[in-house]
Each structure stands twice: as C-alpha cells, then as structure tokens.
Amino acid sequence: MDDNMKQIQQSLIEMEIEGENILLARHQLVENDKLRNGNREALTASRKKARTTKSSVPSPFDSIMKEIEGLESKVLVKEICSTCGNHDPEEKTWMMFHGADIFVRVPFHAAHTIIEKDQAQLDYDSKRLQSFVKEKSLLISEKGVLADISPGVLRSLVTLTDKPK
Numbered sequence: 416m417d418d419n420m421k422q423i424q425q426s427l428i429e430m431e432i433e434g435e436n437i438l439l440a441r442h443q444l445v446e447n448d449k450l451r452n453g454n455r456e457a458l459t460a461s462r463k464k465a466r467t468t469k470s471s472v473p474s475p476f477d478s479i480m481k482e483i484e485g486l487e488s489k490v491l492v493k494e495i496c497s498t499c500g501n502h503d504p505e506e507k508t509w510m511m512f513h514g515a516d517i518f519v520r521v522p523f524h525a526a527h528t529i530i531e532k533d534q535a536q537l538d539y540d541s542k543r544l545q546s547f548v549k550e551k552s553l554l555i556s557e558k559g560v561l562a563d564i565s566p567g568v569l570r571s572l573v574t575l576t577d578k579p580k
Contacts, residue, residue, distance in 0.1 A: 430555060437551045440544050447541045450513060454534045458498070461527040465502035498527045 496504065504524030511518050513533075521529075 426558075430558060433551055433555055437548055437555070440548050440551070444541060444544050444548070447537050447544065451534065451537045451541065453513070454530050454537065457530050458527065458534065461508075461523070461530070462498055464508075465498060465500050465523070496524060496527075498531070499524055 502523065504522060506523045507520045508523045508526050509518050510521050510526045510529070
C-alpha cells in the first residue's frame with residue numbers, strides 16, 4: 416500500500432473510534448437520565464412524605480424569630496432542612512441503593528441527603544458528557560465526515576449556551 420492509502424485508512428480508523436466514543440457517551444447520557452429521573456421521583460416522594468415543597472419551608476430566620484419572641488433561653492440558630500421541614504429527621508425510611516439489590520433502613524434526613532448528592536453528581540456527569548459529545552461532533556464535522564450537516568451549522572449549534580432565566 417502506498418502512503419496515501421495508509422493515511423486515508425488511518426484517518427478512517429480515527430473517525431470510526433471517535434464515532435464509537437460519541438455513541439458510548441450518548442448511551443451513558445441515556446443511562447444517567449434514567450437514574451436522574453428515578454432520583455427526582457424519589458425526592459418528590461420524600462417531599463410528599465414530609466409534606467413539603469421546594470418553597471413551602473420557611474426560612475430559618477422566620478422560624479427563629481417566632482421562637483425567640485417569648486423565650487429568653489432558647490437556641491438562637493435552628494437549622495431547617497428544605498426537604499424535611501418540620502418532619503422528624505430521625506424517622507427511619509427504607510432506601511435501595513442503585514447498583515445493589517439491598518434495602519437499607521436509614522434516617523429520613525440521611526436518605527434524602529444521599530439522593531440529593533447523587534442527583535447533583537449525575538447532573539454534573541450529564542453536563543460533562545454533553546460537552547464531550549458536542550466537542551467530538553464538532554471535530555468529526557470539521558473533518559468532513561458528517562456530510563448532511565455543514566461544519567458552519569454544527570459550529571453554530573455547538574456554541575449555543577443555555578442562559579439561566
């Protein structure tokens with residue numbers, strides 16, 4: 416084989432590997448979304464159990480001022496969990512960890528805290544994978560492999576950013 420053919424073959428191999436990496440990342444995104452939806456449902460169920468919503472729990476300042484009005488030796492700072500509210504944080508609840516078929520009975524506050532931390536980690540991983548897919552798609556497009564999408568159109572899609580409302 417001459418050098419030109421070897422170069423073309425090497426280029427095709429590299430693009431095939433990049434395409435496989437994109438497909439794997441997209442598959443992982445789908446799996447992360449399934450876990451995120453499960454965590455979101457679990458957080459909603461825990462809020463229903465505690466009879467709270469994201470905005471229904473009063474600020475710590477409001478509750479401190481109500482408790483201070485009549486008593487002089489009351490604790491000044493009382494931490495209020497936005498999910499627990501006035502619900503007993505030590506009440507035991509059943510929880511199943513993903514990746515293991517084991518149910519564990521843990522305190523309510525610990526259960527929803529674990530779920531919230533998992534949710535934050537999954538959000539971070541999803542954003543990282545999305546940026547990876549965008550970057551690799553742009554790289555493949557610039558090499559001319561994606562014939563149906565011009566590099567200019569793909570570049571404009573990749574550089575779009577979400578602005579908070």
